[in-house]
Amino acid sequence: MDEVFVIGEPETVAAPAVSSWRRFFRILFQRKLVMVSVFLLVCFLLVAIFAPLIAPYDPYKNDMAHTLLSPSWQHLSGTDSLGRDAFSRLAYGARTALIVGFGTVAFAAIIGVFLGLLAGFLGGWVNAIIMRVMDALMGFPMLVLALLLAAMLGAGIQNVIIALGVATIPGYCRLMCAATLSVKENEYIMAQRAIGAKSLRTMLKHVLPNAIQPIIVLVTTMLGTVILAEAGLSFLGIGIKPPGAAWGGMAAAGFRSLVSVPQHPALSFAPSICIAVVVFAFNMLGDGLRDALDPRLRGKL
Amino acid sequence: MSAQGETCDMPAGDLLRVNDLQTEFRVEEGIVRAVNGMSYTINEREIVGIVGESGCGKSVSQLSVMQLIRRPGRVAGGEVWFQGRNLLQYAPNGSEMRSIRGAKISMIFQEPMTSLNPVLTIGRQLTETLELHLGMHKKESRKRAAELLDSVGISSAESRLDDYPHQFSGGMRQRVMIAMGVACQPKMVIADEPTTALDCTTQAQLLELMLSSIDSCKGALVLVTHNLGVVARYAQRIYIMYAGRIVEQGSCREIFYNPRHPYTVGLLKSIPRLDEEKGRRLVPIVGTPPNLIDLPSRCAFYPRCPVRTERCLTEDWPELEPVSESGHMARCYYSDGRADA
């Protein structure tokens, strides 16, 4: 019943395993901003998924009789230079952002984590080569690399995903490699006592729990970063071009309406604000997750 | 004793008198009373041990005396009389406290590996105190720093002044910490687990070094540790702490040969001794240290005490009561020696 406790050692008392889920959610929602972000992201997801139901008009249909209208009750965000309803295009733009965001992150995370595990596990020259390739990828400004690849691959959403995906692989790879290496260090200690061989499966078993948390945080933040980068690409006219609806492209088209008369700043600011809000929400959530998952806070007195 | 804030006349020989010190930390789960009404005295040139297990509040109490407690902690009450003045009335970063820290009271910390700034030379970290408190000029302070390094047993002291901490071993870094601690000839040196992070042979050397350094500047030493062996060898008086309070105090001899508080008895029974007959089983203290959040007012040692009774559960923790004529005191209803059966 009573545990044995020996005086004389500077022993840290193990924290009782309080329901960590409850703690997690409590810390996560402690900050109001994090809650607001979660709410915003849910809205974003809903709009993106249900865009066809939410959009009052067909986002691709031109209507030359009603071009460049100011925001009104009929057109919540006005119309663009081809008479298309800007609000509907914003909704479909959310869909584009969502697809590109999740697609890119999934693509990059899977490849990056795999390469990182490989590099950490195998070490030696495999590690050296993989890490140098990552360095090379990081040597390009993300936008320039994505530009290069997206331009070369051609237009279309898949190519944007590949381009941005390749550009963002290094983040996951390095993270996974570092996590694998740190487990490998400890594994040697355990291996002295262990009888079995140090196999890839055991490595995975030990590495994944360690690495999963920073990867989750990275994924969340990268979702924001990728959406921002995609906005840059479509702004320049690469990747998703009109009539496809992408927030960056809409902002670029709206630029003309900003500086010339008649002025419709909404056309350029509305998509920009959407981008900023979504990226903010992802970043904020990533921060919140990082705090909630911080192992140092676990069982802290 | 006059009210807090005014000066007080202290009996000759008294260097430090701490009255009912309370330090608390605000955490999500509640308030942690790390120091829960602690009173003790240090006399000039004395060596006093403050003993307890991890988390009992001994380090926090010393940091409180030096006003080094930061958010989320704060010193919530009590008085710290040093040379006739209550230190707690001064702002933690005010000029009064700053003139005392490092100059009149100094502290040697536990972790030599992290307690020195990695981007500054050892020499700089020594000379900055000398220049600040003793007003020395660059050349003077450098010479004195070399002397200090030499006195703690670091060879080629002069050239080592320009080395960085990472170029020293753990034991040598701790010697540097000792040198820093005695640099300005303080009246009192607080050593917080000074040798825990080192191996046994180095421990002994370092302790001897510390004692002789402090002795040569005529200071008192407060040895904060969980290591009874260290305390037995060097301390003249000992305070035993548990859950933020002192549970027994007395001379070294009294504590070791006539322990009265069940906790002290338990501590002593759990360490092996060379002068015992072989085959005695080590008797650990059962249970785990208490959770300091929202402590009940009854005796904190109750869950683990072998001689507890109903009374210990229903009544508050008693005050320190004398056990003998000579200042040996214990905080227990049953300090008549039954625990040492």
Place this chain on the structure above:
Amino acid sequence: MTTYIIRRLLIGLFVLFIVSLIVFFSVRLLPGDPALIYVSSQQGGSGVTQEKLDEVRKEQGLDKSVPEQYIRWVGNVLQGDLGKSIQYRQDVGKLLGQRLPVTLILGFISLIISTVLGTFFGLLAAIKRGSWIDTLVTVLSYVGLVIPVFMLAFILIYIFGVKLHMRFDGWAAPWENFGDFVKLSFMPVICLATVPLAITARQMRSSVLEVNNMDYVRTAWSKGLRERVIVTRHVLKNSLIPVITLIGIGIGIIFGGAVIEETIFSIAGVGRLIVTSVFARDYVVIQAGTLIIAAMIIFINIIVDISYGWLDPRIRYG
């Protein structure tokens, strides 16, 4: 320390090699026949004949195998020949020579501003933790991180260009017309500097907060030093170490931002050059441009790494 430098340089060269591979083979992804592109852009669709195509193929070495083409290209680059732009019919080297200084000047100014202001505000926010200054800096740096570069440009253009009728397109070199240089540069610089500033401020703030909790800072307090001394002598140097590495990241961000900002403000820099080349399928310029930019970034990162090593005595005196 010297081994550290040499090692860093060698790794850098290897990375550069991989960069050249990436650039070269990405361009080869271009759908369509490079020779066809070349000829049709030169002479219009009608000028496309089989002889012309063969001629161009031979001239550009496109009839050789891809690895051979790569070696040929690298050889040329190392000799300083970056090829001839398809859209401008100019030597790419010369073209870059005109465009690069523009981007570099704006980039350099932005880098300095973002680093200096970022460190300053980050330090301030950390020291005055919990106060309104801290909140303000934290919030503003967050905004700076999430706002798209073009949105910032839009806001500036709307305020200064539209409402205040200031000119915002084009650029003037400081040695040509200093007044114009300032007037035309301040908006692009603000756009470029915002993101690195935000990142630097955040990193500096968390760096200082972390260093503040270190044991050696506690030791400094226990010696009775004043707060100002502790901050400048003990905290600052240690906090700056991770921030220095941000300079390397900052330069990458600035180049990335330059692509967008030069397009919006119609500045004839390298960023805009690459964008127009992409649309014109001018693969010669694309290759050369991206290679040069990546090379510069890698080089700057090497310098940053080396100075990082020098700043941290643990590496300097290994």
